[in-house]
Amino acid sequence: MKMGKMEEVLRLIKEGKRFPGDIARELGITVEEVEGIIELLKSLGYIEEIEQGPSCETCPLRRICYGKCIVPRLKVLKPSFKALEE
């Protein structure tokens, strides 16, 4: 059975492609489409978003800190356990 774009995107992520732009180039589609497919894969439980830092509630400095973490405004996602088992 032929693989569709959704499966191809997941395959490329699992193979180590880092950026939607690289995946888009490889599949001949737009970056927006790749990002849309990633959202769908996320809702299907194949991709999960990585939290970018500890929550302030669990930080040992919570009593003296007002949230000074410098967090780059990017989304980092990884294949879920389900995807890696595939």
Next chain:
Amino acid sequence: MVMRVVALAGNPNVGKTTIFNDLTGMRQHVGNWPGVTVEKKEGVFEHKGERFLVVDLPGTYSLTAHSIDELVARNFLLNGNPDVVVNVVDATAVLRNLYLTMEIFEMGLKNIIIALNKVDLAEKKGIRIDPVKMSKALGVPVVPLNAKEGAGLDELKDKIWEMAHGKIKTNPVLPRYDPEVEREIEHISKCLEGTELAKRYPLRWLAIKLLQRDDEAMKLVLRHLGEDKLKEIMTHIGEAEARYGRAMDLIIASQKYEFIDGLTHEFMGHGKVKETLTDQLDKILVHPVYGFIVMAFVFYLVFKLVFTFGFPLQGILDDAFGRLGEWVAPHIANEALRGLVVDGIISGVGSVLSFFPLVFLLFLALSFLEDIGYMARVAVLMEGILRKFGLPGKAIIPLILGLGCNVPAVMATRTLDKEKDRLVAMFVNPFIPCSARLSVISFLVGTFFGGNALVALAIYLLAFAVALLSAKLVSRFVPGEESPFVIELPEFLLPSWKSLILHSWERSKEFVQKAGTVILVGSIIIWYLSNYPVPIGTGNSYAEKLGHLLEPYLRLMGLDWKAGVSLIFGIIAKENVISTYSILYGGLSGDALKEAMMSSMTPLQGFVLAVVTTLYIPCIATIGAIRAESNWKWALAVTVYMITVASIVGIFIWQVGTALGL
């Protein structure tokens, strides 16, 4: 008369809430869906003399049962008997949005209207959609909207009214799958034929959900048809998956997407895709060569801004603390108490607090870079470098967090999948200069180099280089392998200045709070050690004795006993390095302290001290965080390693610098 119910369904951020607000105005009620903490919004609108109840469903990308939002939306569509379903579709992302549409169609619902929102934005992006053809292809009415402007809303209300009164006949298109998948759907459907479930749910939908191993669908079979039936169905699905070598849910989702892709060709076309400003900027900002040049320039500008505007303000604060000391001194008769308050507390804490403007400006600059999206580009640039040095690319996030504070940065290494990656990332993280070290670097660069931003930048770059080389070294002993991940870059956005300033203020507040606690206690202890059992200058105060113990070793890097005492107290909090110097010089601050230091140290010694302070040891809180995230042995290894590296680098710079006559 019973109100007709209109369900509003769609992906997140498609303008669903705007449409809900446009339709219902102020007549809204917000509560929770029964049994869950998902917000339920309901509102009423009137059209052609009839009132409609609008239910805003949670935004979802699909109707699987993976999240509570999806389950709530799905259960309402299945069991809530809405008279009309308005499916809001974002015209700029039709492919992704129609996935949810197809899931709704597969549920067997007929009274569906597509509200095609953001048509204006789609046109700007060169996306052409023919609503008439789209309606024909999908088999349901399509209403183009620009919800922000309220355009198309009257037509939507008309369509809702007509559909609720049975004046519109629809024929929603159903996704077709490969023959093999269709065969599996048919097989499962036959297994369910004539059962209780067949009366309650559309068979095709249930069969597809079972093939996708949907938890809720499996529970339905178990509850109504028993364990044997469920086992029979699941065994069949397992065999099918073994035959195709892939999970059925992924095959079905993928083929559904392909079906949608084919369908869109009937009504959607792309003009020449215009390159956005973000695309144009990214060509330079994440370029493997130009990107680094820009990054170095940007960070040079950050230091330039911090020093140019920060030092004059720091001078004002420093003078203010000096005057406060002069004003307080005559009011305290007891000599020891006067010494403690004026030379210990006011000078010690004041010398640190005076750096508040610099810390605030640094956070302001970093918050600006963070909010516009530049820090994300830095992360992408550095990610490639990290991998070359044996660190997993994902470790860039904890490293960037370290610019603010190393404690949450060490905790953020939890996001790395492998234990070995976590250990390496934790090992190198304390080398990243936190905001506390910025005040020490600023103090020394201001004193010895007239606040030259290039010198500060050089110290930061050196710290990054040491972190990378350490990663390379440690990863040889603790090898790990890269796990896959993908990074999505945000669009560039202009931040709101108000939120930027408020955010920077919140971040800098910790600096003030720390000055009132850790630095205050540290200043009192340092003052005591400097004045007992005999005052400083005799060579017999505790501080001098402590410093002299380290002096032979520190001499190798050109530093004296005062540096030794400062570095010891810097372990508690790095800012203590400044307050210690202030107290050891008899409570001097501001220009007087600078002059005193310059008369006893050369710029080379000042540079060595700045580098050693940046590299020599994590603060106590960071050591504690490393211990909590790994173990004592690792925390000890990091500490010993950092002292060793700082010593080697310090000795090297001093010896080479001296040989060069600097």
